[in-house]
Amino acid sequence: MRAMMVGDSSCGLHEDSVRDTVHRDGRSSITLLDMSRIFTAVAWPYANGPRHIGHVAGFGVPSDVFARYQRMIGNDVLMVSGTDEHGTPLLVQAEKEGVSVQELADRYNRQIVQDLAGLGLSYDLFTRTTTRNHYAIVQELFRGLYENGYMVKQTTMGAISPSTGRTLPDRYIEGTCPICGASGARGDQCDNCGNQLDPADLIDPVSKINGETPKFVETEHFLLDLPALAEALTEWLQERKDWRPNVLKFSLNILKDIRPRAMSRDIDWGVPIPLEGWSENGTKKLYVWFDAVVGYLSASIEWAWRIGDPEAWRKWWNDPEALSYYFMGKDNITFHSQIWPAELLGYRGEGSRGGKVGELGELNLPTEVVSSEYLTMSGSKFSSSKGVVIYVKDFLAEFGPDPLRYFIAMAGPENQDTDFTWDEFVRRVNNELANSWGNLVNRTVSMAFKNFGEVPTPGELTDADRELLDLAERSFAEVGDALALSRFRAGITAAMHLVGEANAYIAAQEPWKLAKDESQRERLATVLWTALQVVSDANVLLTPYLPESAQKVFETLGGEGIWAAMPEVQEVQDDMPVEPVGADLPAEGRSYPIITGDYVNQKAAWHRFDIEPGTQLAKPKPIFSKLDSELAEHGPEWAQVK
DSSP: OBOOEEOSOOTTOOGGGEEEEEOTTSOEEEEEOBOOEEEEEEOOOBSSSOOBHHHHHHTHHHHHHHHHHHHHTTOEEEEEEEEBOOSHHHHHHHHHHTSOHHHHHHHHHHHHHHHHHHTTOOOSEEEESSSHHHHHHHHHHHHHHHHTTOEEEEEEEEEEOTTTOOBOOGGGEEEEOTTTOOTTEESSBOTTTOOBOOGGGSEEEEETTTOOOOEEEEEEEEEEOHHHHHHHHHHHHHTOOSSOHHHHHHHHHHGGGOOOEEOEEEOSSSOBOOSTTTTTOTTEEEOHHHHHHHHHHHHHHHHHHHTTOTTTTHHHHTOTTOEEEEEEEGGGHHIIIIIHHHHHHHHTTOSTTOOOOOTTOSOOOOSEEEEEOOEEETTEEOBTTTTBOOBHHHHHHHHOHHHHHHHHHHHSOSSSOEEEOHHHHHHIIIIIIIIIIIHHHHHHHHHHHHHTSBOOOOOSOOHHHHHHHHHHHHHHHHHHHHHHTTOHHHHHHHHHHHHHHHHHHHHHHOHHHHTTOGGGHHHHHHHHHHHHHHHHHHHHHHTTTOHHHHHHHHHHTTOOSOSSOOOEEEEEEOOOSOOOOSSSOOOTTOEEEEEEOOOTTOOOOSSOOOOOTTOBOOOOOOSSOOOOHHHHHHOOGGGOOO
16 A cells, blocks of 8 residues: 555545544544555475474564555455375385375365464465466466467486486485586585586586485486576566565576476376377376466466456456565575566567466566575474475464464564574563563553443543654554565564553652542543553554454453454365366366455454543453573474484
């Protein structure tokens, strides 16, 4: 929303586009709500196991904070994602567990759905890549690129296991990077320098599966002709001015070594290649990273169909005025700032080979790629395979969502790698959430309830009252500006600064002393009304970050109804009227869980809600529980400090 203050007249304006605010000093202002459409694209968690807190620090919490804020300012938000269920890691894990790959994907899809819903992530649709709709949309993108000349057939060197004869995927081959010399570089990318690689490029390559040296043989594949799209990509990237500097620099650097990239694989699990002579070949499938990024589009199309308006997705994808923001960890930047934009440009026919716009129309490129760095644990990158892990499900079961959301927002890896420690987690929860914010709410409402039983009627305001109220009012712009730019730490820091100033105000005004002097009753009422108003303001500012506790604070202040809407899990069927082609398609009519929710009718909005004198209050319950100090030293039983 772009807001502007106008005069006293709202003649000719639709009531939905206007907010009339009457302030206690008699000022009246009208805010025009110029609604934008905001597409929030969230990285797809891989379904080979439960997700750990390092994952949600990168894609989950930042995207939800952003989406919730955008809804609160009146924008039309579509937030989508799902589980990424193709690729070799799933095959390897399924073989290890002695189950089918679909059974494994089903199991972890459900676990991830429960975890992300429990964390309060407000998806309009969280789906999966093993749906018939997803297969159909992926195939449409491939056909459009192929017809425009950007998918080229080429004989390449593929890696196989000498002992099993099985094809080894790029990510399952490691060696020394030929460009920067870093060890542990993967066959598709070096995480140290960010350059795209081929397995045959690696120095001393070995299989991650069994440690043997792979054998390289000729194989035929389709490659995305990135060089033919390089000029269009460069032009687009150079127009990105507001990206995080680390993301933009990295994205421009990878263009220096741009080359065709294989978009098909020798694998029997994935989306069939939709061409005659290829689609029925059960051992050739599209590359998982080709199909995963198309998921943003396929999920949007599925969402539109499920709400009964099959063309609704176009408002975010075909309207050039719509804005789109993609959230992920830094290891996925290349796929979102190079591969996916290249696919979209090629589908639009905007590379050096020209071409026509595909059947889905001219699809919007990302407005911004919002990438976070790594959340580490005691200096080590979170890794399930290495046992360095804190699973979301365990965390939620013990602490609930908001303590984790707060930690990620305040101390997470927004611009640099951040180390998670139980000591810092306990300190922030106890000192900041419980002692500062929770205590402010509790003692303010408790004193108002004890002395008045309701929100008191204030008398004349003093300079101290006005200063605090003015700070609260200014904070809407400060926190809002930070959130609009995905500067989540700056936003929550500003919100918590207001909380700190409110606590200092109460300490200075000493309402407990005023309560003992009947002659000071009006002053007591004024102080408590002022504090209650600022608690309400602070709660608005913290709602995108802490939606579950924001609902509790809203109710504590006498509010009724849904303040901050939470996601819900629904069971649906794979029954969209689509016609993917090829071998090994998903079964029609299969049931699976989705995350969705009604976020339109929540009461939360980004402005001051005047506290009404006379509103009945009840004795409050603690908003946050303090954590045992021993947790800081030893950690919980399921993630002990070693």
